[in-house]
Amino acid sequence: MTATFNHTIIASKDRQESARFYRELLEVPEAPSWGPFTNIQLDEGVLLQFAEPPVEIQMQHYAFLVDDELFDRAYRRLRDQGIEHWAYHDRRGPGEINHEHGGRGVYFHDPAGHGLELITRPYL
Template identity: 45%
Template sequence: MVVELNHTIVAATDKLASATFLADILGVPVGEQFGPFVPVRLDNAVTLDYLTRPAGFPPQHCAFLVDDATFDAAFGRIRAAGLTYWADPGHEQPGEINTRWGGRGVYFADPDGHNMELLTRAP
């Protein structure tokens, strides 16, 4: 049996705004609303299904393994949007990227404070 992640639900105060934010950074489309969810489908067929919830939910962490060209494009969009970014998950190194595992990585927050990560090499 093969086990694959199919989807995960991401709480948001505005599901469409949050899904659009992430899709714009990653350069992927926002899917059509399905029931109460607004999906962002990744290239490996995993979806992040955004669901509107009242404020006060705990922040989540999502890491996206991308190639160098995708990193460059996404990081360019992060900078163009004037978003704060960090080299570390604890947000102690603002305005920097990391070079872990021989690649590059960066963390940024979505509109609801979820900690998003882009990395070009995984451990």
């Protein structure tokens, strides 16, 4: 069997709020949740599990490859909700997107402060 990505736990200040934010952004359905986790499921069965750890949350970076149509809808939601965003990871290009790697990309933060990136073309 080859290795595939199955799940990750994303530290959240409010796991329900974070799961809702990602669900709406990525247009994915709710998934069964258990214990301290609120889950959403991406393609290929990949779970994002949101939990409220009893420690200070350290910022992580999560990048999602989306098609052009989802990018358009998600970017419109970011703008409509007044979510601060940038064209580049170092906060250059405020309120803009980039056109790197033959596609489009945007950087912003989730409700817990994690750095998110939406791209329409993979880097490799």
